[in-house]
Amino acid sequence: MAKTAARQPVPARRADAERNIAAILEAGMRLLSADPTASVADIAKAAGVGRVTLYGHFPSREALVDAVLDHAVGVADAVLADDSLDTEPAPEAMARLLRSSWEVLDRHRRLFLAADRVLPTERIREHHEAPLRRVERLIARGRHEGDFRTDLPLGWLVTTFFSIIHSAAQEREAGRLGAVEVEPVLVTTMLSLLTANG
Amino acid sequence: MAKTAARQPVPARRADAERNIAAILEAGMRLLSADPTASVADIAKAAGVGRVTLYGHFPSREALVDAVLDHAVGVADAVLADDSLDTEPAPEAMARLLRSSWEVLDRHRRLFLAADRVLPTERIREHHEAPLRRVERLIARGRHEGDFRTDLPLGWLVTTFFSIIHSAAQEREAGRLGAVEVEPVLVTTMLSLLTANG
Numbered sequence: 001m002a003k004t005a006a007r008q009p010v011p012a013r014r015a016d017a018e019r020n021i022a023a024i025l026e027a028g029m030r031l032l033s034a035d036p037t038a039s040v041a042d043i044a045k046a047a048g049v050g051r052v053t054l055y056g057h058f059p060s061r062e063a064l065v066d067a068v069l070d071h072a073v074g075v076a077d078a079v080l081a082d083d084s085l086d087t088e089p090a091p092e093a094m095a096r097l098l099r100s101s102w103e104v105l106d107r108h109r110r111l112f113l114a115a116d117r118v119l120p121t122e123r124i125r126e127h128h129e130a131p132l133r134r135v136e137r138l139i140a141r142g143r144h145e146g147d148f149r150t151d152l153p154l155g156w157l158v159t160t161f162f163s164i165i166h167s168a169a170q171e172r173e174a175g176r177l178g179a180v181e182v183e184p185v186l187v188t189t190m191l192s193l194l195t196a197n198g
Numbered sequence: 199m200a201k202t203a204a205r206q207p208v209p210a211r212r213a214d215a216e217r218n219i220a221a222i223l224e225a226g227m228r229l230l231s232a233d234p235t236a237s238v239a240d241i242a243k244a245a246g247v248g249r250v251t252l253y254g255h256f257p258s259r260e261a262l263v264d265a266v267l268d269h270a271v272g273v274a275d276a277v278l279a280d281d282s283l284d285t286e287p288a289p290e291a292m293a294r295l296l297r298s299s300w301e302v303l304d305r306h307r308r309l310f311l312a313a314d315r316v317l318p319t320e321r322i323r324e325h326h327e328a329p330l331r332r333v334e335r336l337i338a339r340g341r342h343e344g345d346f347r348t349d350l351p352l353g354w355l356v357t358t359f360f361s362i363i364h365s366a367a368q369e370r371e372a373g374r375l376g377a378v379e380v381e382p383v384l385v386t387t388m389l390s391l392l393t394a395n396g
Contacts, residue, residue, distance in 0.1 A: 113318070120315045121368055149390075155374050156383055163365040167357050170319055176353050185354055192347075192394030193387065 021057055023047040028068035036114035062118045069115045070127045076104040077130045090142030095187045109169045135161045148194045219255055221245040226266035234312035260316045267313045268325050274302040275328045288340030293385045307367045333359045346392045
């Protein structure tokens, strides 16, 4: 370590570290989305870094899965960014947000399952703060415009979105929901929850 | 081990083992329901057995939490057994089942959180097979009698019950739902999900 430090100027080392971290997160997202049991060694190999380097950045498989999930949610949130969420009627915007959220969650379903195995649900939810803010803004607008119910707490309705879409991922993985069933089931479930007169 | 075996007849050893297992499961349920981070050593001590004995029955903390959860769900399921679930109108029966399920889940909320930290959601769900059969029977009856919707798969409606009541436990623990809020929120949420015309 000291030897390398002596040979390499600091900015180059920092750039190396950043490149390695980016490669590890990309490889982790790809491998865990295919197989939730992918090992640290598999991910290091796919990222083209040594295990020692990987453990230098992520001291345990749990820390690695945590970082990969955070990275994947960041990528997903960029996909969900869409100005018409703020303008089209709230029920239509909700159906569209559900469909695009499901599309991206389904693609990374096994990464979510890998996270579910090693992280508390509360931690997984923390990583979803940015997309859940979009959900919250949309539900709040729907309530304000009279399309969505106001007899249940706003925070609880946001939680049901998180909970129901992740349940769908479990059901899909367990084969209890078919590939083509999920979208209409999610839209029907969430819209009847949001629009029912309590 | 061999020495003990020579001294003690087999049935006595088996009875000892059964007594130890029962004491470990009871202590585990009590300690983990108070503190989800309770250690194996704490649970062994409270059960009045040595750590070696405990590890002889449960080779890891994960295996112990898994067994304690199974034990607790068995106790809970006995509480939920109630013939009027099969006779009173389905919406009223559902409200009552939600209230009694929440009462028992709330009491063991931290045990559920301990399980959530070390077990996959799919595994936690497997442990709930018996109470979820009650939920399924009631929803099926409500559909048959015209009280509950039939435009969503029965299995999915059962999943939403499991998912929503466990989300409420997370929300309660995180302080996002108050103690008195949970019951009415659960009943309103689940009944509007079950009775909405999709």
